[in-house]
Amino acid sequence: MRKKLEISLVRTKVYDLLKEEILSGEIHLGQRLNVRKLSEELGISPTPVRDALLALSADGLVRVVPRVGFFVTELTENYINEIIESRIMVESFCLKKYFDEIRNSPDILKLYDEVKKVIDTENRKLFDESDEVLHMLIVKSSSNKTIIDFYEKLWDKIDLVRHLNKRYLDSNKEHLSIIESILKNEKESAIKFLLRHIENVKDETLKNLKTSKVTK
Amino acid sequence: MRKKLEISLVRTKVYDLLKEEILSGEIHLGQRLNVRKLSEELGISPTPVRDALLALSADGLVRVVPRVGFFVTELTENYINEIIESRIMVESFCLKKYFDEIRNSPDILKLYDEVKKVIDTENRKLFDESDEVLHMLIVKSSSNKTIIDFYEKLWDKIDLVRHLNKRYLDSNKEHLSIIESILKNEKESAIKFLLRHIENVKDETLKNLKTSKVTK
Structure with missing residues (x-):
């Protein structure tokens, strides 16, 4: 039991x-992750490396190709569209339903x-910090762990x-509009600004994807 | 490589x-899943059993207690509320956004x-079949694999x-109302019937939870 721990x-x-x-880009999108090589580099046995890669594949950050091996997920345009649509679903649901909780939060x-x-x-x-906090x-206003984990x-x-994001000052202005609408208790305009902001994130992310492909 | 496969x-x-x-209830909620015992029963080594349990824990069906072991997820009232709220979020989003796709689907x-x-x-x-199909x-009308997997x-x-569900004939009537609204192109009423139905599913599920606890 102790060994397992x-x-x-x-x-x-x-x-x-x-x-x-x-996530830092040190390992590139699509790059192969070799269990044997990683375990040698880290000076540990292959089992925990394999377990970690399986856990990352459950998160969707690593892709398992049967009979071949592990690869960092290659973001495609379609995949980014899926993720952004999912974000719109989650954030607009929470902003609508928990608007008062967000507005009255000390944060x-x-x-x-x-x-x-x-x-x-x-x-x-x-x-970057305030981006994540907002x-x-x-989403956390829902106190729904299932939704928060997904998000x-x-x-x-x-x-x-x-x-790779270069438009952070524009993003920041968009955040300001969202927050000001929340503070002014203008729910509909907060939702409108949020949706517009996420659409811009999508455009920027799709542009970044192309850059990341060129530099690889 | 062949061995790993x-x-x-x-x-x-x-x-x-x-x-x-x-899922069939053959293994009870909260029941302990012993790796060694399972591997003996199945006549295989403990590694694939452990891997399978880790995969089930990534799905949320199994809970890992560090230093103790694996257990079938114990559904709590809070967890059911989270799941139902998540279902409301996903289904209402998809029904609103992809209403025409659903309405025009041959299914x-x-x-x-x-x-x-x-x-x-x-x-x-x-x-049971038609419940899942509806x-x-x-949700599948979105063609969004990220949302479909979550759902x-x-x-x-x-x-x-x-x-344990006993109100399937009532559920079936609620399904009928949803489908008829969709076929009549009455989006708002379809959404209203869907939300009411999921609320009833919640009440029934919470009742089932109590039954499952009593019989265990």
């Missing part, structure tokens, strides 16, 4: 490491200050090409 | 077998006949207690 901890560490390298005012700070400082890291605030996996997929 | 096929078979036994007329046949024959098996038709996992959770 250690294995399971190693698996979690390998999972976290590979996930970070995939929304803090976020408002941060988003304004991004305008003054053009600080990319601060933007969208997660909308976090969608977020990770967009993360695959998020480091 | 065989292992992976065994894993899939074990996965399918356990899933069927869990809807076939389904209409089947639902009417259930009224005449009171055939439970036919109801809800999947609504199928929700469906499996409700399946955990579906065999």
Whole structure:
């Protein structure tokens, strides 16, 4: 039992490491992940590496090709369209149903200050943080773990090409419009701004996808 | 490589077998799944059993308790509320956005006949089939694999207690109202009937949950 526990901890560490390298772009989209090579590089047995890759495939970040091996998910235009439509479904549902919870949350005012700070400082890291906080605030307002888990996996997929994003100052302005509408208790306009923003995220993500293919 | 392939096929078979036994109620909610015992019963090594249980835990049908073991997911009232809210989110989104695709699908007329046949024959098996066909038709109209996969996992959770369902003739009438509204091109009323139906499914599922706890 003790041995199994250690294995399971190693698996979690390998999972976290590979996930970070995939999401940062250090490991490219579509790149093959060789179990033997990875286990040699990490100085561990192949089993936890294989387990970690199976867990990443359950997240949709890794693709298993039977008889061939593991590959980082290749984002296609169709896949991005699916993910964006899923985001629209989840975020618009939560913003509509839990609008008052979001509006009355103490986090929304803090976020408002941060988003304004991004305008003054053009600080990319601060933007990335506030980006995640805003969208997660909308979804987490549901307190529905099933919906939140689903959404976090969608977020990770967009993360695959998020480091290539160049329009963050425009995105930030769009966030400001959403937050201001929420604070002014204008539900319909908040939803309208949110949907428009996600459509822009889609266009940018599809553009990033092309860039990522060219540089590979 | 050949050895790994065989292992992976065994894993899939074990996965399918356990899933069927869990969903049919043959293995109870909350029951412990012992890797060693299962591998002895099945006459195979523990690895594919463990892999299958990890895959079932990624589906949410099995719960991993670190240092302890694997258990069939225990449905709680809170979890059922989460699943039902997720179903409302997905089905209402798809019915709204893809209403015309559903209305013009050749499957809807076939389904209409089947639902009417259930009224005449009171055939439970036919109801179960048409139940799945109707809800999947609504969701599959999106052609969005990410949404469909998410929904199928929700469906499996409700399946955990579906065999206890006693109000199938009422459910069938509700299906009829939804289908008739779709065929009459009455979008708003179709959505209204769908939402009311899913609320009834929730009440029934919560009741089934209590029954399943008593009989265990």
